Amino acid sequence: MKKRFLTSILVTALAVSMAGCGSNSESSNKQEGSSDSEPYTVTMVLQGTQQPDEERIEEKINEVLEKELNARLDIVVLPWASAGQQLQLMLAGDEKIDCFYTSATNATQYMHSGQIVDMSELIDEYGTNLKDIYGEDILKGNSINGFLYGVPNQIERGSIPSIFMRKDIVEKYNIDISAIKNPEDLEAIFETVKAGEPDMTMLYSINEGDTPASRLFGGDTLSDSNRLGVLMDQENDTTITNYFASDWYKQTTSMLYDWYQKGYISKDAGTNTENWRTVCKAGNLFSLFFAYHPGTPVEFKSSTGYDFEIVSFRDYPIKNCQTYNGIVFSIAQNSENPEKTMEVLDYIYGSSEIMNLLNWGEEGVDYVLEDAENGIINYPEGITTDNVGYSLNLGWELPNQFIGYKWSGSDPKLWEKMEDFNSSAKSSKAVGFYFDDTEYESQIAALANIVKQYSGTLDSGSADPEIYLPEFLDALEAAGINDVIAAKQEQFDQWLAESK
Numbered sequence: 163m164k165k166r167f168l169t170s171i172l173v174t175a176l177a178v179s180m181a182g183c184g185s186n187s188e189s190s191n192k193q194e195g196s197s198d199s200e201p202y203t204v205t206m207v208l209q210g211t212q213q214p215d216e217e218r219i220e221e222k223i224n225e226v227l228e229k230e231l232n233a234r235l236d237i238v239v240l241p242w243a244s245a246g247q248q249l250q251l252m253l254a255g256d257e258k259i260d261c262f263y264t265s266a267t268n269a270t271q272y273m274h275s276g277q278i279v280d281m282s283e284l285i286d287e288y289g290t291n292l293k294d295i296y297g298e299d300i301l302k303g304n305s306i307n308g309f310l311y312g313v314p315n316q317i318e319r320g321s322i323p324s325i326f327m328r329k330d331i332v333e334k335y336n337i338d339i340s341a342i343k344n345p346e347d348l349e350a351i352f353e354t355v356k357a358g359e360p361d362m363t364m365l366y367s368i369n370e371g372d373t374p375a376s377r378l379f380g381g382d383t384l385s386d387s388n389r390l391g392v393l394m395d396q397e398n399d400t401t402i403t404n405y406f407a408s409d410w411y412k413q414t415t416s417m418l419y420d421w422y423q424k425g426y427i428s429k430d431a432g433t434n435t436e437n438w439r440t441v442c443k444a445g446n447l448f449s450l451f452f453a454y455h456p457g458t459p460v461e462f463k464s465s466t467g468y469d470f471e472i473v474s475f476r477d478y479p480i481k482n483c484q485t486y487n488g489i490v491f492s493i494a495q496n497s498e499n500p501e502k503t504m505e506v507l508d509y510i511y512g513s514s515e516i517m518n519l520l521n522w523g524e525e526g527v528d529y530v531l532e533d534a535e536n537g538i539i540n541y542p543e544g545i546t547t548d549n550v551g552y553s554l555n556l557g558w559e560l561p562n563q564f565i566g567y568k569w570s571g572s573d574p575k576l577w578e579k580m581e582d583f584n585s586s587a588k589s590s591k592a593v594g595f596y597f598d599d600t601e602y603e604s605q606i607a608a609l610a611n612i613v614k615q616y617s618g619t620l621d622s623g624s625a626d627p628e629i630y631l632p633e634f635l636d637a638l639e640a641a642g643i644n645d646v647i648a649a650k651q652e653q654f655d656q657w658l659a660e661s662k
Contacts, residue, residue: 201227202502203234207252207262208559209245211440215523215551223519233506237520239554243435252496253277259494260503263559266304266487266596267387269311274603278492281310284504289313291512295562296486304487306598312490316511316562318455318580319486320479320587323378326462327449329469331355331362342473345378346417348449352426355448365421366438366450367431369618374427375414376621377451380475381405382482382590384597384650388613390606391597391647396482396590400658402651404643406617407635415631418623432624442466443547455479456579457557457572464555464569467547479583482590491561510561517566523552529567536574539567595657597650605642612637 201224213219216237224234238259240248246268252259253272264272272278285292285301292301292313304312325348332339335354341347352364367374382396383389389405405411421427428434441447443466452458454474462470497503510516522529522539528550532540541550557563564577573579599606616634619625 199232201232201234202499203236204260204499204503204506205236205238205258206507207238207240207249207259208554208556209242209263210239210554210556210559211241212239213523213552213554215528218527219519219523219552222524223516226513226515227506227509231502231505231509233502235506242437242440253494257496258498260497260499261491261493261507263315264312264490264492265387266312266385266484266490269487269490269492270306270599272492273306273309273311274600277495278311279495279497279500280308281313281493281504282308284493284500285310285313285508288501288504289508291508291562295511300486303594303596304490306596306600312487312492313507314486315489315491315558315560316564317489317558318453318457318479319584320455320481322454322474322476322479323380324452324454324472324474325449326452326458326470326472327351328447329471331359331448332471334358337471339471339473344475345414345451349421349426352421352424352448356424356426359448362446362448363428363441364426364448366441366447367418367422367427367622367624368434368436368438369432369622369624370435370614372438372450372452373618373621374418374451374623375411377453378414378475379405379410380480382480382592383484384592384595384654385483385487386597388606388610389617390609390613390643391650393590393592396480396592397588398591400591400654402647402654404635404638404647406631406638412627412631415620415623415625415627418621419626422623427623429624431622432619434622439465442468456583457576460569460572460576461555461557463571464547479587480590481584481587481593483592483595485593487596489559507561512562512565514565517557517560517562520560521554521557521563521566523550523554528552531567532570533574537567538570538572538574540570591658592654594661595654597653599646602646602649605646608641609638609643609646612641 220235220237227233227235249262254277269278282305289301295316296314301313302310304310304314325342325345335358337351337354355362356364365374382393384392391402392405393399394403394408394410418427422431438450454472459470459472462468491507493500493503525531526542528545529539530542532538547553557566564580568576616630620627620630620634
Protein backbone atom coordinates (compact mmCIF):
# COMPACT_ATOMS: atom_id res chain seq x y z
CA MET A 163 0.00 0.00 0.00
CA LYS A 164 2.70 2.46 1.01
CA LYS A 165 4.65 2.15 -2.23
CA ARG A 166 1.52 2.83 -4.32
CA PHE A 167 0.73 5.80 -2.09
CA LEU A 168 4.17 7.31 -2.52
CA THR A 169 4.12 6.91 -6.27
CA SER A 170 0.76 8.60 -6.54
CA ILE A 171 1.75 11.56 -4.39
CA LEU A 172 5.00 12.04 -6.29
CA VAL A 173 3.09 12.35 -9.54
CA THR A 174 0.32 14.52 -8.15
CA ALA A 175 2.44 16.88 -6.03
CA LEU A 176 4.27 18.50 -8.93
CA ALA A 177 7.67 17.15 -8.03
CA VAL A 178 7.60 17.76 -4.26
CA SER A 179 9.60 15.13 -2.48
CA MET A 180 7.76 12.47 -0.50
CA ALA A 181 8.73 10.15 2.30
CA GLY A 182 6.20 7.64 3.59
CA CYS A 183 6.76 6.67 6.94
CA GLY A 184 3.65 5.90 11.96
CA SER A 185 -3.20 -0.30 32.01
CA ASN A 186 -6.21 0.69 30.13
CA SER A 187 -9.57 -0.13 28.75
CA GLU A 188 -8.18 -1.79 25.63
CA SER A 189 -10.42 -4.83 25.74
CA SER A 190 -13.55 -2.69 26.02
CA ASN A 191 -13.01 -1.51 22.45
CA LYS A 192 -13.08 -4.94 20.80
CA GLN A 193 -15.59 -5.22 18.01
CA GLU A 194 -17.56 -8.37 18.50
CA GLY A 195 -17.92 -10.56 15.46
CA SER A 196 -15.42 -8.48 13.49
CA SER A 197 -13.11 -11.46 12.96
CA ASP A 198 -15.43 -12.70 10.21
CA SER A 199 -14.41 -9.80 7.93
CA GLU A 200 -11.11 -8.60 6.52
CA PRO A 201 -9.16 -6.29 8.86
CA TYR A 202 -9.55 -2.61 8.04
CA THR A 203 -6.26 -0.76 7.61
CA VAL A 204 -6.18 2.66 9.26
CA THR A 205 -3.76 5.05 7.57
CA MET A 206 -2.29 7.39 10.21
CA VAL A 207 -0.39 10.41 8.89
CA LEU A 208 2.31 11.98 11.06
CA GLN A 209 5.18 14.42 10.51
CA GLY A 210 8.83 13.74 11.15
CA THR A 211 11.58 11.54 9.76
CA GLN A 212 10.82 8.23 8.08
CA GLN A 213 12.26 5.31 10.00
CA PRO A 214 14.23 2.62 8.13
CA ASP A 215 12.42 -0.30 9.79
CA GLU A 216 8.93 1.18 9.80
CA GLU A 217 7.33 -1.90 8.22
CA ARG A 218 8.77 -4.14 10.93
CA ILE A 219 7.13 -1.99 13.59
CA GLU A 220 3.86 -1.87 11.70
CA GLU A 221 3.74 -5.65 11.73
CA LYS A 222 4.30 -5.69 15.49
CA ILE A 223 1.51 -3.16 15.97
CA ASN A 224 -0.78 -5.09 13.69
CA GLU A 225 -0.29 -8.30 15.62
CA VAL A 226 -2.05 -6.49 18.46
CA LEU A 227 -4.65 -4.60 16.46
CA GLU A 228 -5.78 -7.58 14.40
CA LYS A 229 -6.36 -9.61 17.54
CA GLU A 230 -8.06 -6.86 19.49
CA LEU A 231 -9.95 -4.84 16.86
CA ASN A 232 -9.67 -6.70 13.56
CA ALA A 233 -7.75 -3.71 12.23
CA ARG A 234 -4.31 -2.79 10.95
CA LEU A 235 -2.27 0.42 11.00
CA ASP A 236 -0.37 1.95 8.11
CA ILE A 237 1.98 4.69 9.33
CA VAL A 238 2.82 7.51 6.90
CA VAL A 239 5.38 10.04 8.15
CA LEU A 240 5.58 13.16 6.01
CA PRO A 241 8.91 15.05 6.08
CA TRP A 242 8.93 18.22 8.19
CA ALA A 243 9.81 20.54 5.34
CA SER A 244 6.89 19.65 3.05
CA ALA A 245 4.37 17.97 5.37
CA GLY A 246 1.75 20.71 5.19
CA GLN A 247 1.74 20.81 1.42
CA GLN A 248 1.65 17.04 1.07
CA LEU A 249 -1.14 16.63 3.61
CA GLN A 250 -3.22 19.19 1.69
CA LEU A 251 -2.71 17.20 -1.49
CA MET A 252 -3.78 14.00 0.21
CA LEU A 253 -6.92 15.53 1.67
CA ALA A 254 -7.86 17.28 -1.55
CA GLY A 255 -7.40 14.12 -3.63
CA ASP A 256 -8.66 10.60 -3.24
CA GLU A 257 -5.63 9.15 -1.47
CA LYS A 258 -6.20 6.70 1.37
CA ILE A 259 -6.00 8.65 4.63
CA ASP A 260 -7.90 8.03 7.84
CA CYS A 261 -6.50 10.06 10.75
CA PHE A 262 -3.73 12.61 10.96
CA TYR A 263 -1.84 14.94 13.28
CA THR A 264 -2.69 18.63 12.88
CA SER A 265 -3.65 21.82 14.75
CA ALA A 266 -6.91 23.67 15.35
CA THR A 267 -6.06 26.36 12.80
CA ASN A 268 -5.58 23.82 10.03
CA ALA A 269 -8.37 21.51 11.20
CA THR A 270 -10.96 24.27 10.98
CA GLN A 271 -9.81 25.05 7.45
CA TYR A 272 -10.23 21.38 6.59
CA MET A 273 -13.66 21.49 8.23
CA HIS A 274 -14.76 24.42 6.05
CA SER A 275 -13.44 22.56 2.99
CA GLY A 276 -15.35 19.39 3.87
CA GLN A 277 -12.11 17.41 4.21
CA ILE A 278 -12.61 16.07 7.75
CA VAL A 279 -15.53 14.44 9.54
CA ASP A 280 -17.39 15.53 12.66
CA MET A 281 -16.06 13.31 15.45
CA SER A 282 -18.86 14.02 17.96
CA GLU A 283 -20.92 10.89 17.47
CA LEU A 284 -17.82 8.78 16.88
CA ILE A 285 -16.46 9.76 20.29
CA ASP A 286 -19.83 9.14 21.91
CA GLU A 287 -19.73 5.56 20.63
CA TYR A 288 -16.04 4.68 20.49
CA GLY A 289 -14.22 7.25 22.66
CA THR A 290 -13.92 5.20 25.85
CA ASN A 291 -10.29 6.06 26.62
CA LEU A 292 -10.61 9.63 25.39
CA LYS A 293 -13.53 10.31 27.72
CA ASP A 294 -11.66 8.71 30.63
CA ILE A 295 -8.61 10.94 30.00
CA TYR A 296 -10.23 14.28 29.22
CA GLY A 297 -13.91 14.18 30.12
CA GLU A 298 -16.77 15.29 27.90
CA ASP A 299 -16.32 19.05 28.41
CA ILE A 300 -12.72 19.23 27.20
CA LEU A 301 -13.36 16.96 24.23
CA LYS A 302 -16.44 18.88 23.10
CA GLY A 303 -14.47 22.11 23.55
CA ASN A 304 -12.75 21.39 20.22
CA SER A 305 -16.03 22.08 18.42
CA ILE A 306 -17.45 24.80 16.21
CA ASN A 307 -21.23 24.89 16.02
CA GLY A 308 -21.30 21.31 17.26
CA PHE A 309 -18.72 20.05 14.73
CA LEU A 310 -15.88 18.35 16.66
CA TYR A 311 -12.80 18.80 14.48
CA GLY A 312 -10.12 16.99 16.51
CA VAL A 313 -9.14 15.29 19.76
CA PRO A 314 -6.17 16.49 21.86
CA ASN A 315 -2.87 14.72 22.39
CA GLN A 316 -1.68 14.07 25.93
CA ILE A 317 1.11 16.62 26.29
CA GLU A 318 2.24 19.44 28.55
CA ARG A 319 -0.49 21.99 29.27
CA GLY A 320 1.39 25.22 29.40
CA SER A 321 4.32 27.07 27.88
CA ILE A 322 7.48 28.74 29.20
CA PRO A 323 9.52 30.54 26.50
CA SER A 324 13.20 29.62 26.96
CA ILE A 325 16.62 29.60 25.36
CA PHE A 326 18.31 26.20 24.90
CA MET A 327 22.12 26.35 24.56
CA ARG A 328 24.52 23.50 23.95
CA LYS A 329 26.06 22.72 27.32
CA ASP A 330 29.50 21.80 25.97
CA ILE A 331 29.79 25.21 24.29
CA VAL A 332 28.51 27.02 27.40
CA GLU A 333 31.20 25.30 29.46
CA LYS A 334 33.93 25.80 26.86
CA TYR A 335 33.50 29.57 26.95
CA ASN A 336 32.67 29.83 30.68
CA ILE A 337 29.32 31.45 29.98
CA ASP A 338 27.49 32.75 33.05
CA ILE A 339 23.92 31.74 32.32
CA SER A 340 22.70 33.48 35.49
CA ALA A 341 23.30 36.77 33.69
CA ILE A 342 20.60 35.93 31.13
CA LYS A 343 17.38 37.66 32.18
CA ASN A 344 15.96 38.65 28.80
CA PRO A 345 16.53 37.59 25.19
CA GLU A 346 18.55 40.78 24.62
CA ASP A 347 21.15 39.49 27.08
CA LEU A 348 22.10 36.77 24.61
CA GLU A 349 23.89 39.14 22.27
CA ALA A 350 27.06 39.30 24.36
CA ILE A 351 27.07 35.49 24.57
CA PHE A 352 26.62 35.12 20.82
CA GLU A 353 29.50 37.54 20.28
CA THR A 354 31.80 35.48 22.50
CA VAL A 355 30.90 32.10 21.03
CA LYS A 356 30.94 33.36 17.43
CA ALA A 357 34.47 34.67 17.91
CA GLY A 358 35.64 31.21 18.94
CA GLU A 359 33.36 29.24 16.59
CA PRO A 360 33.17 31.36 13.42
CA ASP A 361 31.51 28.63 11.35
CA MET A 362 28.82 27.85 13.93
CA THR A 363 25.27 29.25 13.74
CA MET A 364 24.44 30.98 17.02
CA LEU A 365 20.62 30.81 16.86
CA TYR A 366 18.35 28.45 14.97
CA SER A 367 15.88 30.14 12.66
CA ILE A 368 13.34 29.07 10.08
CA ASN A 369 10.74 30.77 7.90
CA GLU A 370 7.64 29.28 9.57
CA GLY A 371 6.67 27.23 12.59
CA ASP A 372 9.52 27.32 15.12
CA THR A 373 10.66 30.83 14.23
CA PRO A 374 12.51 32.76 16.95
CA ALA A 375 9.72 35.35 17.15
CA SER A 376 6.91 32.83 17.51
CA ARG A 377 8.81 30.84 20.15
CA LEU A 378 9.48 33.97 22.20
CA PHE A 379 5.90 35.23 22.16
CA GLY A 380 4.38 35.06 25.63
CA GLY A 381 0.79 35.97 24.75
CA ASP A 382 -2.20 33.95 23.58
CA THR A 383 -2.61 33.47 19.83
CA LEU A 384 -6.22 32.37 20.40
CA SER A 385 -5.44 29.12 18.56
CA ASP A 386 -4.73 31.02 15.36
CA SER A 387 -1.39 30.13 13.79
CA ASN A 388 -1.72 33.22 11.57
CA ARG A 389 -1.99 35.42 14.71
CA LEU A 390 -4.82 37.54 13.28
CA GLY A 391 -5.73 39.11 16.61
CA VAL A 392 -4.13 38.00 19.90
CA LEU A 393 -4.05 38.69 23.61
CA MET A 394 -0.67 40.28 24.25
CA ASP A 395 -1.14 40.08 28.04
CA GLN A 396 -3.08 36.86 28.34
CA GLU A 397 -3.21 36.77 32.12
CA ASN A 398 -4.57 40.25 32.73
CA ASP A 399 -6.13 41.74 29.60
CA THR A 400 -9.11 40.78 27.45
CA THR A 401 -8.40 43.20 24.60
CA ILE A 402 -7.63 41.51 21.30
CA THR A 403 -5.05 43.44 19.31
CA ASN A 404 -3.05 43.31 16.10
CA TYR A 405 0.01 41.22 16.98
CA PHE A 406 1.99 42.49 14.01
CA ALA A 407 1.34 46.13 14.95
CA SER A 408 2.46 45.67 18.56
CA ASP A 409 5.56 47.29 20.03
CA TRP A 410 6.72 43.83 21.08
CA TYR A 411 6.70 42.53 17.50
CA LYS A 412 8.60 45.55 16.19
CA GLN A 413 11.21 45.30 18.95
CA THR A 414 11.63 41.53 18.62
CA THR A 415 11.96 41.46 14.84
CA SER A 416 14.40 44.39 15.04
CA MET A 417 16.53 42.48 17.55
CA LEU A 418 16.50 39.39 15.35
CA TYR A 419 17.39 41.39 12.23
CA ASP A 420 20.33 42.93 14.07
CA TRP A 421 21.54 39.44 15.00
CA TYR A 422 21.03 38.31 11.42
CA GLN A 423 23.24 41.13 10.14
CA LYS A 424 25.92 40.19 12.67
CA GLY A 425 25.95 36.60 11.42
CA TYR A 426 24.41 35.02 14.50
CA ILE A 427 21.45 33.74 12.46
CA SER A 428 21.98 31.68 9.32
CA LYS A 429 21.81 33.61 6.04
CA ASP A 430 19.24 31.16 4.67
CA ALA A 431 16.86 31.66 7.62
CA GLY A 432 14.25 33.36 5.43
CA THR A 433 13.95 30.28 3.22
CA ASN A 434 15.04 27.54 5.62
CA THR A 435 12.56 24.69 6.16
CA GLU A 436 14.91 22.26 7.92
CA ASN A 437 13.68 21.09 11.34
CA TRP A 438 15.73 22.13 14.37
CA ARG A 439 16.37 18.50 15.35
CA THR A 440 18.19 17.86 12.09
CA VAL A 441 20.19 21.08 12.35
CA CYS A 442 21.13 20.43 16.00
CA LYS A 443 22.13 16.85 15.33
CA ALA A 444 24.51 17.99 12.60
CA GLY A 445 26.55 19.71 15.32
CA ASN A 446 26.84 23.23 13.93
CA LEU A 447 24.20 25.01 16.03
CA PHE A 448 24.67 26.68 19.40
CA SER A 449 21.13 27.59 20.53
CA LEU A 450 17.44 27.88 19.81
CA PHE A 451 14.33 29.35 21.40
CA PHE A 452 11.83 26.72 22.49
CA ALA A 453 9.20 26.05 25.17
CA TYR A 454 10.41 24.39 28.35
CA HIS A 455 8.61 21.60 30.19
CA PRO A 456 9.98 18.82 32.44
CA GLY A 457 10.57 16.48 29.51
CA THR A 458 12.46 18.81 27.16
CA PRO A 459 16.02 18.25 28.52
CA VAL A 460 15.97 14.53 27.82
CA GLU A 461 13.93 14.98 24.63
CA PHE A 462 16.61 17.32 23.29
CA LYS A 463 19.43 14.99 24.33
CA SER A 464 17.84 11.91 22.77
CA SER A 465 16.95 13.79 19.57
CA THR A 466 20.30 15.50 19.01
CA GLY A 467 22.92 13.74 21.11
CA TYR A 468 23.74 16.96 23.01
CA ASP A 469 23.03 18.19 26.53
CA PHE A 470 21.60 21.69 26.82
CA GLU A 471 21.63 24.50 29.34
CA ILE A 472 18.16 26.00 29.55
CA VAL A 473 17.24 29.51 30.69
CA SER A 474 13.54 30.37 30.90
CA PHE A 475 12.08 33.83 30.47
CA ARG A 476 9.11 33.18 32.77
CA ASP A 477 8.87 31.35 36.09
CA TYR A 478 5.67 29.43 35.41
CA PRO A 479 3.66 27.90 32.55
CA ILE A 480 0.47 29.46 31.21
CA LYS A 481 -2.45 27.54 29.76
CA ASN A 482 -4.00 29.28 26.80
CA CYS A 483 -6.35 28.67 23.89
CA GLN A 484 -3.97 26.13 22.37
CA THR A 485 -3.82 24.03 25.52
CA TYR A 486 -6.19 21.39 24.17
CA ASN A 487 -6.24 22.13 20.46
CA GLY A 488 -2.67 23.09 19.56
CA ILE A 489 -2.03 19.45 18.67
CA VAL A 490 -4.97 17.25 17.68
CA PHE A 491 -5.88 14.19 15.67
CA SER A 492 -8.60 14.61 13.06
CA ILE A 493 -10.35 12.04 10.89
CA ALA A 494 -10.30 12.61 7.14
CA GLN A 495 -13.39 12.68 4.96
CA ASN A 496 -11.40 10.31 2.72
CA SER A 497 -11.62 7.61 5.40
CA GLU A 498 -13.48 4.55 4.15
CA ASN A 499 -14.35 3.56 7.70
CA PRO A 500 -14.45 6.48 10.20
CA GLU A 501 -15.96 4.22 12.86
CA LYS A 502 -13.07 1.76 12.79
CA THR A 503 -10.61 4.65 12.57
CA MET A 504 -12.07 6.19 15.73
CA GLU A 505 -12.00 2.82 17.46
CA VAL A 506 -8.32 2.31 16.63
CA LEU A 507 -7.38 5.87 17.55
CA ASP A 508 -9.13 5.61 20.91
CA TYR A 509 -7.47 2.24 21.54
CA ILE A 510 -4.02 3.82 21.05
CA TYR A 511 -4.86 6.47 23.66
CA GLY A 512 -5.19 3.62 26.16
CA SER A 513 -2.51 1.20 24.96
CA SER A 514 1.02 1.59 26.33
CA GLU A 515 2.09 -1.31 24.11
CA ILE A 516 1.06 0.48 20.90
CA MET A 517 2.39 3.82 22.11
CA ASN A 518 5.82 2.34 22.82
CA LEU A 519 5.92 0.61 19.45
CA LEU A 520 4.91 3.82 17.65
CA ASN A 521 7.38 6.01 19.47
CA TRP A 522 10.34 3.78 20.36
CA GLY A 523 10.12 0.68 18.18
CA GLU A 524 10.69 -2.93 19.27
CA GLU A 525 12.10 -3.92 22.62
CA GLY A 526 15.41 -5.77 22.35
CA VAL A 527 16.02 -4.42 18.85
CA ASP A 528 15.53 -0.65 18.96
CA TYR A 529 15.71 -0.22 22.73
CA VAL A 530 16.19 -2.13 25.97
CA LEU A 531 14.76 -1.56 29.42
CA GLU A 532 17.41 0.20 31.47
CA ASP A 533 15.16 0.58 34.52
CA ALA A 534 12.11 -1.67 34.27
CA GLU A 535 10.60 -0.47 37.52
CA ASN A 536 10.46 3.13 36.33
CA GLY A 537 9.90 2.40 32.63
CA ILE A 538 13.18 3.93 31.45
CA ILE A 539 14.79 2.72 28.23
CA ASN A 540 18.02 3.16 26.30
CA TYR A 541 19.63 1.91 23.11
CA PRO A 542 20.88 -1.68 23.04
CA GLU A 543 24.64 -2.13 22.95
CA GLY A 544 26.01 -1.06 19.59
CA ILE A 545 22.90 0.94 18.65
CA THR A 546 22.91 4.75 18.42
CA THR A 547 20.78 7.52 16.95
CA ASP A 548 22.70 7.00 13.71
CA ASN A 549 22.01 3.30 13.17
CA VAL A 550 18.80 2.53 15.07
CA GLY A 551 16.17 0.89 12.89
CA TYR A 552 13.21 2.65 14.45
CA SER A 553 13.08 5.51 16.96
CA LEU A 554 10.44 8.08 16.05
CA ASN A 555 10.98 9.86 19.40
CA LEU A 556 7.98 12.16 18.93
CA GLY A 557 5.85 11.26 21.92
CA TRP A 558 4.24 14.71 21.96
CA GLU A 559 2.94 14.13 18.42
CA LEU A 560 1.36 10.78 19.29
CA PRO A 561 -1.93 10.27 21.14
CA ASN A 562 -0.79 9.62 24.72
CA GLN A 563 2.89 9.83 25.63
CA PHE A 564 2.08 9.69 29.36
CA ILE A 565 1.55 5.93 29.18
CA GLY A 566 4.77 5.21 27.29
CA TYR A 567 8.34 4.56 28.31
CA LYS A 568 10.77 7.36 29.18
CA TRP A 569 14.22 7.75 27.69
CA SER A 570 17.44 7.25 29.61
CA GLY A 571 18.24 10.27 31.75
CA SER A 572 14.59 11.08 32.36
CA ASP A 573 13.32 11.66 35.84
CA PRO A 574 11.70 8.39 36.99
CA LYS A 575 8.67 10.49 37.94
CA LEU A 576 8.61 12.41 34.66
CA TRP A 577 4.96 11.83 33.84
CA GLU A 578 3.92 12.65 37.39
CA LYS A 579 6.00 15.83 37.21
CA MET A 580 4.44 16.65 33.86
CA GLU A 581 1.02 16.37 35.46
CA ASP A 582 2.24 18.64 38.29
CA PHE A 583 3.61 21.06 35.68
CA ASN A 584 0.20 21.10 34.02
CA SER A 585 -1.53 21.64 37.34
CA SER A 586 0.81 24.51 38.24
CA ALA A 587 0.03 26.46 35.09
CA LYS A 588 -1.74 29.78 35.34
CA SER A 589 -4.50 30.47 32.86
CA SER A 590 -5.00 32.86 30.01
CA LYS A 591 -8.23 34.84 30.08
CA ALA A 592 -9.17 32.95 26.91
CA VAL A 593 -8.75 29.29 27.88
CA GLY A 594 -11.64 27.47 26.24
CA PHE A 595 -12.41 30.17 23.67
CA TYR A 596 -12.30 29.52 19.94
CA PHE A 597 -13.18 32.00 17.22
CA ASP A 598 -15.84 30.82 14.77
CA ASP A 599 -14.51 32.23 11.51
CA THR A 600 -17.25 30.78 9.30
CA GLU A 601 -18.41 34.22 8.07
CA TYR A 602 -14.87 35.43 7.44
CA GLU A 603 -13.34 32.59 5.46
CA SER A 604 -12.46 34.63 2.37
CA GLN A 605 -10.95 37.50 4.37
CA ILE A 606 -8.94 35.13 6.53
CA ALA A 607 -7.68 33.27 3.47
CA ALA A 608 -6.46 36.56 1.98
CA LEU A 609 -4.91 37.63 5.27
CA ALA A 610 -3.21 34.24 5.68
CA ASN A 611 -1.57 34.67 2.28
CA ILE A 612 -0.24 38.08 3.33
CA VAL A 613 1.06 36.67 6.61
CA LYS A 614 2.81 33.92 4.68
CA GLN A 615 4.34 36.48 2.34
CA TYR A 616 5.85 38.66 5.06
CA SER A 617 6.05 36.93 8.42
CA GLY A 618 8.52 34.21 7.43
CA THR A 619 11.32 36.67 6.73
CA LEU A 620 10.41 39.02 9.59
CA ASP A 621 9.95 36.26 12.19
CA SER A 622 13.20 34.60 11.17
CA GLY A 623 15.19 37.83 11.46
CA SER A 624 16.17 37.92 7.80
CA ALA A 625 14.14 41.02 6.81
CA ASP A 626 14.51 44.61 7.97
CA PRO A 627 11.33 45.56 9.86
CA GLU A 628 11.99 49.25 9.16
CA ILE A 629 11.35 48.50 5.49
CA TYR A 630 9.00 45.53 5.39
CA LEU A 631 6.85 45.89 8.51
CA PRO A 632 5.02 49.05 7.29
CA GLU A 633 4.29 47.29 3.99
CA PHE A 634 3.06 44.24 5.90
CA LEU A 635 0.76 46.27 8.15
CA ASP A 636 -0.69 48.23 5.21
CA ALA A 637 -1.42 45.01 3.34
CA LEU A 638 -3.10 43.46 6.39
CA GLU A 639 -5.25 46.52 6.93
CA ALA A 640 -6.29 46.64 3.27
CA ALA A 641 -7.27 42.95 3.43
CA GLY A 642 -9.53 43.51 6.45
CA ILE A 643 -7.58 42.47 9.54
CA ASN A 644 -9.39 45.07 11.63
CA ASP A 645 -12.76 43.54 10.70
CA VAL A 646 -11.55 40.08 11.73
CA ILE A 647 -10.15 41.39 15.01
CA ALA A 648 -13.41 43.21 15.74
CA ALA A 649 -15.44 40.06 15.05
CA LYS A 650 -13.08 38.01 17.21
CA GLN A 651 -13.40 40.56 20.02
CA GLU A 652 -17.19 40.49 19.78
CA GLN A 653 -17.31 36.70 20.05
CA PHE A 654 -14.76 36.75 22.85
CA ASP A 655 -16.73 39.33 24.86
CA GLN A 656 -19.86 37.25 24.45
CA TRP A 657 -17.99 34.11 25.51
CA LEU A 658 -16.60 35.89 28.55
CA ALA A 659 -20.08 37.06 29.56
CA GLU A 660 -21.54 33.58 29.18
CA SER A 661 -18.64 32.01 31.11
CA LYS A 662 -19.27 34.05 34.26
